[in-house]
Amino acid sequence: MHSIEVVLAMLLAVVASGYLVRILPVGLPLPLVQIGLGAAIAGFFGRGHTLDPQLFFLLFLPPLLFLDGWRIPKQGLFRDKGTVIELALGLVLFTVIGAGLLIHWLIPSMPMGVAFALAAILSPTDPVAVSAIAKRAPVPKRLMHILEGESLLNDASGLVCFRFAVAAVMTGVFSLADAALTFVWVALAGLAIGVGVTWGIATAQRWLWRSFGEEPGAALLVNLLTPFAAYLLAEHVHASGILAAVAAGITMSYVELTGRVSGSMRVQRTAVWDTVQFAFNGIIFVLLGEQLPGIVERAVDYMHAHSVHSPWWLLVYVAVINLSLVLLRLLWVWLSMRWSLLKARLRGQQRPVTPWRIVLATSVAGVRGAVTLAGVLTLPLLLPDGSAFPARDLVIFIAAAVILCSLLAASLLLPVVLKGLELPADDSQRHEEDLARRMSSKAALAAVERRRQEMVQGQATGSVQLVNDAAAQVSLLYQRNLSRGQNVDADPEQVARIERDYRQLRNAGLNAEREELFRLARRGRISDELSRKLIRNLDLLESRQRD
Known part of the structure; x- marks a missing residue:
């Protein structure tokens, strides 16, 4: 019964967070309130609930990524596809190299491979967290579209880098050629499977409706199961289940344009998906808060056992790594902007200079979330020789702390950076x-x-x-x-x-x-x-x- 009680407590915490965020005068963003309630649940039950990362990935991420892909404005996504790809691919690799080297220098007891694994799992931004922060900050629509597109696509690149870094730690071998080929397969196969699953299910449903009539309940259930089908099929062939879920959602938006779904079914489906989105988004952050006490305790034990520094140095590690992530992102965005202006001049075009506050906002808005949490918890407990995986507890603590700090920094700084910003009118x-x-x-x-x-x-x-x-x-x-x-x-x-x-x-x-x-x-x-x-x-x- 303990597990059932914990699940019910988390759902109640999600419900309570929806009211508390309106009652509290401080104006905290919803994810931070949910994290706090999760920590309170852990304190009430005396310990954190044991979390299976694979189950976490399967249960929560596919439907949320599917819905984000479904509802993201496609015109804005494809209009800025160059910028989105630069952030989703180039920035991830830039972050893995830059942050990995810095982490190894900052924490010499952490092996190089583990430092790169930590940098890789910190590189993806989170669409759930980005959307939650944007509700409380005046983020321009075009910038929001870019951030959403980046967060939907950079999960695959970050996770592939993470897997190869972990494999290098486990085996002591790393091949750049194998990593590149694997990334191509993971990305292309994941996208193809997501598109194929959605189109196949939609075609089969249309045939069933023409032959036997429309059954709203069954159709709604099939719609809810679609992201899980895409995710599981992609993972079965060792492709990216995350990209498959995103591609399935984007494809679903085009299926909708056929207009073959009744209005009543659309109303029902919207209500159900809104509920799923609110509940699952909330549970993710409640789970993070519920895991925090145990994560902090194990990190302090690691510092006592393996480090000459005081446990207070954990705060130094988190502050330096957070600052480095923001600065690396700021540098990449600035270089990308300068490169775009140079290409425009070579083509004889005149492009307006992006305001510096937009560049700064893009850097601060790199919020980490569910993918980082679930990914870092998949770290192996033991190496092939039976020894403990090096610095595992410290890596998990730093990842969780970065999630918290990025959420807090974005919620506090974005409104200040963007306040009073005047952009050209877009009619x-x-x-x-x-x-x-x-x-x-x-x-x-x-x-x-x-x-x-x-x-x-x-x-x-x-x-x-x-x-x-x-x-x-x-x-x-x-x-x-x-x-x-x-x-x-x-x-x-x-x-x-x-x-x-x-x-x-x-x-x-x-x-x-x-x-x-x-x-x-x-x-x-x-x-x-x-x-x-x-x-x-x-x-x-x-x-x-x-x-």
């Missing part, structure tokens, strides 16, 4: 939204007219008038979208004011409708089933108004 999104509204409204008006003509054929005069009145009411909703986009020279402030007033009035009407439906249900005038159905429709309308 492309507003123009795209206006275009979408106009074109969809035109299509809707045409469809309404075609349907009206079909409905009035052979009808009596009174019935024809009722159909015409209903069509006129529906058409008014779409005419508003068309009229809003006709005057392109209108004052943006006036347009925004009109839109804001309309939403307030519309929401007032929706609130009144809801209150009346609740009143009728309380008095037994309508059934609770009908009231739930009608209120759900109003909730969806209100949600659309907010979007």
